[in-house]
Amino acid sequence: MAYTDADNVGLVETKYFTFAEPPNKMPLDSGLKLGPITLAYETYGTLSPERDNAVLIVHALSGDSHVAGYNSPDDAKPGWWDLMIGPGKPIDTDRYFVICSNIIAGCKGSTGPSSPNPANGKPYGPDFPIVTIGDMVRAQSHLVTHLGVARLLSVIGGSMGGMQALEWAIGYPDRVRSLICIASAARLSAQGIAFDAVGRQAIMRDPNWRDGWYYNAEPPTAGLSVARMVAHITYLSDESMKGKFGRRLQERATYGYDFKAEFEVESYLEYQGQVFTKRFDANSYLYITKAMDYFDPAQRYGEGSLLRAFERLRPETRALVLSFTSDWLFPTAQSKEIVKAMKANGLPTAFLEIPSSYGHDAFLLPSPQQESAIGGFLRSTLQAGRELSPSISTASASSAADEGARP
Amino acid sequence: MSTNKRRRRVDYELIEELIEPGSRVLDLGCGDGRLLEELVKRKQVIGRGVEIDEKHVLESLNRGLAVYHGDLLEGLSFYGEGTFDTVILSQTLQQTLEPRRVLREMLRVGRRAVISFPNFGHWSTRGQLVFWGRMPRTRHLPYQWYDTPNVHLLTIKDFRQFAEREDLHILHEIFLSGSGARITAVFENLRAVTAIFQLERARK
Numbered sequence: 001m002a003y004t005d006a007d008n009v010g011l012v013e014t015k016y017f018t019f020a021e022p023p024n025k026m027p028l029d030s031g032l033k034l035g036p037i038t039l040a041y042e043t044y045g046t047l048s049p050e051r052d053n054a055v056l057i058v059h060a061l062s063g064d065s066h067v068a069g070y071n072s073p074d075d076a077k078p079g080w081w082d083l084m085i086g087p088g089k090p091i092d093t094d095r096y097f098v099i100c101s102n103i104i105a106g107c108k109g110s111t112g113p114s115s116p117n118p119a120n121g122k123p124y125g126p127d128f129p130i131v132t133i134g135d136m137v138r139a140q141s142h143l144v145t146h147l148g149v150a151r152l153l154s155v156i157g158g159s160m161g162g163m164q165a166l167e168w169a170i171g172y173p174d175r176v177r178s179l180i181c182i183a184s185a186a187r188l189s190a191q192g193i194a195f196d197a198v199g200r201q202a203i204m205r206d207p208n209w210r211d212g213w214y215y216n217a218e219p220p221t222a223g224l225s226v227a228r229m230v231a232h233i234t235y236l237s238d239e240s241m242k243g244k245f246g247r248r249l250q251e252r253a254t255y256g257y258d259f260k261a262e263f264e265v266e267s268y269l270e271y272q273g274q275v276f277t278k279r280f281d282a283n284s285y286l287y288i289t290k291a292m293d294y295f296d297p298a299q300r301y302g303e304g305s306l307l308r309a310f311e312r313l314r315p316e317t318r319a320l321v322l323s324f325t326s327d328w329l330f331p332t333a334q335s336k337e338i339v340k341a342m343k344a345n346g347l348p349t350a351f352l353e354i355p356s357s358y359g360h361d362a363f364l365l366p367s368p369q370q371e372s373a374i375g376g377f378l379r380s381t382l383q384a385g386r387e388l389s390p391s392i393s394t395a396s397a398s399s400a401a402d403e404g405a406r407p
Numbered sequence: 408m409s410t411n412k413r414r415r416r417v418d419y420e421l422i423e424e425l426i427e428p429g430s431r432v433l434d435l436g437c438g439d440g441r442l443l444e445e446l447v448k449r450k451q452v453i454g455r456g457v458e459i460d461e462k463h464v465l466e467s468l469n470r471g472l473a474v475y476h477g478d479l480l481e482g483l484s485f486y487g488e489g490t491f492d493t494v495i496l497s498q499t500l501q502q503t504l505e506p507r508r509v510l511r512e513m514l515r516v517g518r519r520a521v522i523s524f525p526n527f528g529h530w531s532t533r534g535q536l537v538f539w540g541r542m543p544r545t546r547h548l549p550y551q552w553y554d555t556p557n558v559h560l561l562t563i564k565d566f567r568q569f570a571e572r573e574d575l576h577i578l579h580e581i582f583l584s585g586s587g588a589r590i591t592a593v594f595e596n597l598r599a600v601t602a603i604f605q606l607e608r609a610r611k
Contacts, residue, residue, distance in 0.1 A: 318473070339475065343485040348455075348473035352464050372465045380471025 002070075007086045008078065009044040009069035009093050014109060016040055017101075019142045022118070026138060032129040036118065039143050040065045040109025041101035044085065045093035047148065053382060054149040055091060056140065057081065057100040058157035058164035061231075061288055062280060064108035067100040068093075083366055090375030095382065096153065101143050103136040103164075105288055107281035110139075114215065114281045126212030131287060133160070133295045137167045141175065151175050153382055156374070158182035158363035159330060160288070163295045166338070169319070170297050170312050178318040178381045180374060183327050183363045185334035186306050186341070187296040192329060195234050196289040199227030203282045212283050224282040225273030232272050237326035237359035241265060306341040313342075319349045320377040322370060324362040350377065418497060418523055418601060419445060421581050421589070425521050425605050426450055430492035433457070433517060435479050435509075436499035440467030447472075455491075457482030479503060483512040491517040498601075500524045501557045510573065514608050519578070523603040528562030528596040531585075546585070547600055563596040570606060579605035 003010050018038045020026040025035030042065045047054060057067050059080070068085035070078055085091040085098055102110035105128065113128035144152065155168040155176055162184020169179045188196070203209055206223030214220060236244075245265040249255075252262050261267040302309030319342055323335035332353050342349040354369045356362040363370065419442045426432060428450045434443045437456030440463070446452045456474035458464050467474040475482045479499075494517030496509070501524050503509045513520045525547045532543035542552040550557065561569075563582075570577055582599035584590045590598055 320468070336477075340485050343455075343475075344487065346490075350464075350468055350473050350475070352461065352468065352476040355461065369461065369465060373468050376465070376469030376471070380469070383471070 003073060003075070003078070007088050008082065009086050011073065012042050012044065012066070012069035012071060012079075014040050014042055014065055014071060016109065017143050017146050019146070020139075026135075026142070028129055028135045029132040030130050034104070034111070034129055034131070034135075037104060037111045037139055037142075038109070038115070039101045039104070039111075039139060041099060041143055042066060042068075042079075043100075043147070044068055044098045045096050047097040051149055052151070052153060053095060054097045054099060054144070054147070054152050055378070056144060056152050056155045056168070057085070057091070057098060058137075058140070058155060058161040058168075059100065059103065060157070060159035060161050061285075061292070062276070063102075063161070064106065065100050065102040065110075066108075068098070081364065084371065084374065090371045091156070091378065092375070096378065097149075099144065099147060099149075101140055103288070104139045105131045105136070105284055105291065107284040112281065113212070113283035113287060123215040125215060125283060128283070128287065130290060132291050133163050133167050134171060134300070136291065137164050137171055140164075140168075141172055144175070151177060154178040154180060154378060156180040156182075157184070159184055159360065160292050162330075163292065166297055167295075169317060170301050170309055173313045173317065176317060178320070178377070180320045180322070180377065181335070181338060182322045182370070183324055183330045183335075183360055184338075185330050186298060186338050188292055189334070192234075193293045195230060195329075196293055198230050199289060200286050202226035202230065203286060206282075209282065212286075214282070219277070220282045221274075221277040224277045224280065224285060225270070227273075227282075227285060228276040228280075229269040229273040232269060234329045235359055235361045237328065237357055239326060239357045240359055240361075243357070244268075306337065307344050310341050310345045310347065313345065313347060315346060317347055318377075318381055319347060320373060321349065321351045322363070322373060323351075323353050324356040324358070324360070325353060326357050327360045327362060329360040418583070418587075418603070421583070421603055422495060422497060422521055422523065423450065425579060425603075426452060426493055428452070431490065433483075433486070433491045433494045435482065435494060435496045435513070436502075437467055437472070437474060438463050440470045440472045440474060442495070442497065443467070443472055444470045479509055480505070480512060483509075483516055486516040488515055489518060493517055493519045493521055495521045497521075497523045498525065501527075501559050501561060503559065506559050507569075507573070510575075514575070514606070519605060519607045521603065521605050522566075523601060524561065524566070525557075526563050526582075526596065526599045526602050527560040528564060529585075529600050530597045533597075545600075563599060563602050566602065566604060570604070574609045575606045576609040577604055577606055579603075 018036050020035035020037045025033035066079040068079040068082045087094050102108040105112045107114050113124045117124040155165040157165045162181040165179040165181045169176045203223035206220035208218050209220040248264045249262050250264045250267045297309045298306040321335050321339050323332040339351045352373050432452045432454050434456045437443050437458050443454040443456050447454050464476040494513040535543035581603040582590050582595045583601040585600045
């Protein structure tokens with residue numbers, strides 16, 4: 001793979017958009033306000049004259065705005081979902097205008113706990129307000145407006161990105177024509193919250209965390225790497241770990257009868273944990289996992305009912321929900337809950353469970369089924385979506401309403 | 408339950424005749440989505456599909472259809488009473504594990520049901536069993552007894568009796584010969600290779 005490949009978006013530049021300058025700070029779900037806010041973002045492809053081909057990619061916990069292509073010719077690897085985005089790829093940059101931004105509370109160029117606090121010029125640290133998935137999406141909506149897009153063709157995301165896609169559809173029903181929700185859930189399970197809690201505890205119990213004030217000292221890398229190790233286990237499956245490592249030993253033929261990392265799986269996890277500390281901020285990890293734990297659109301918009309929450313969607317909103325068989329962090333049953341509530345609202349919803357042994361990570365890996373599903377869904381949404389799958393409940397009304405709503 | 412590789416265009420065209428323009432249609436075991444796509448394009452129906460085979464789901468998705476990947480009964484469970492004008496089950500009834508539950512569910516979520524199935528009463532299947540003493544294999548029922556997905560084979564007479572017991576009203580019956588030609592209802596249980604029924608719940 002290289003930036004010169006024909007199916008690659010090539011060299012791309014990360015851009016920055018700043019808004020919510022005081023006194024017009026952005027209100028947060030917690031009741032606090034945040035501003036100014038900077039979002040790091042990248043775009044690929046061209047916005048059509050009708051402005052109807054914009055696709056927003058929303059990233060997962062540790063993702064960033066660099067989703068495709070190369071920031072420099074020396075980059076070893078392209079963006080995190082390059083296999084999905086580029087000329088001729090499922091999210092075809094010859095057809096669509098693709099936007100991806102780093103979430104707020106992140107540490108990849110968007111405003112987060114490691115950004116300077118305008119009050120004193122020092123990093124926010126624990127003074128950064130708690131943010132929600134709703135706040136992340138609200139910030140994205142400012143960027144989308146800034147880019148001249150009134151209505152997105154689709155919002156696409158896996159894992160926590162799927163949560164943002166749901167939030168977009170429910171919170172901004174008039175700005176979303178379709179959503180693709182991959183390996184995600186309408187709320188995190190108790191098990192999911194439990195793993196997040198362990199990760200946060202690992203960070204907060206690291207003496208270097210210093211209640212979050214570590215930016216001009218040694219950061220809590222030990223805690224953050226343990227958090228990542230735990231999380232990494234949840235992204236794999238028993239089967240994939242068995243296949244990848246089994247009980248094989250690393251650099252040893254027999255047991256050493258000591259506590260060194262001697263199993264391959266041990267040293268792999270340690271390596272993953274270590275690498276992560278070089279690219280991620282521990283406080284960001286705390287804030288983002290908390291946002292995932294809080295996410296519950298049924299409670300926020302539907303008095304406990306997801307079905308009622310989806311009543312807010314425009315009846316012609318198309319949805320594609322994908323899950324993977326071996327994903328136990330966001331199991332298929334949780335995707336089906338989303339599908340069930342959408343179908344009960346008459347929304348044109350497609351669902352596919354993809355066979356895979358790679359666990360939750362599967363959505364980031366090559367998958368012919370995922371590529372075909374996303375490519376086909378997007379193409380049909382752009383071309384003939386309204387004709388093919390209008391809502392069940394308001395079929396006759398919606399086509400008329402559509403005419404008036406078109407920008 | 409595998410799906411409808413055996414579905415033929417002639418089957419589609421006759422089913423299409425039974426669908427009102429602009430109506431709401433659920434196609435159970437929608438296969439590659441061709442029938443549903445035709446109905447959407449030619450009859451402007453609002454279509455939904457259910458399909459268990461992942462490859463077929465992808466084909467349907469690529470036709471822009473809202474298809475659910477899963478079991479028929481599960482796919483039916485998502486819908487409220489009377490959501491659809493017609494629920495279609497083409498060449499799949501004989502493959503369902505619980506045909507009675509499927510039919511009841513079809514007429515819960517739909518006002519009408521259109522069901523097509525291979526007629527096991529056809530003279531060629533009867534003949535193979537009577538004269539050769541072996542489980543029949545035909546162009547329309549090509550499987551061996553040990554690998555057939557057709558776990559509930561039935562005849563036209565069986566279906567009529569079933570409909571009566573289930574308190575269903577038959578609105579239309581269509582019979583097809585082996586070549587796909589429409590045939591009259593004369594000795595149809597011997598002559599028809601495929602039967603298509605349109606039903607609704609009998610009014611009390």
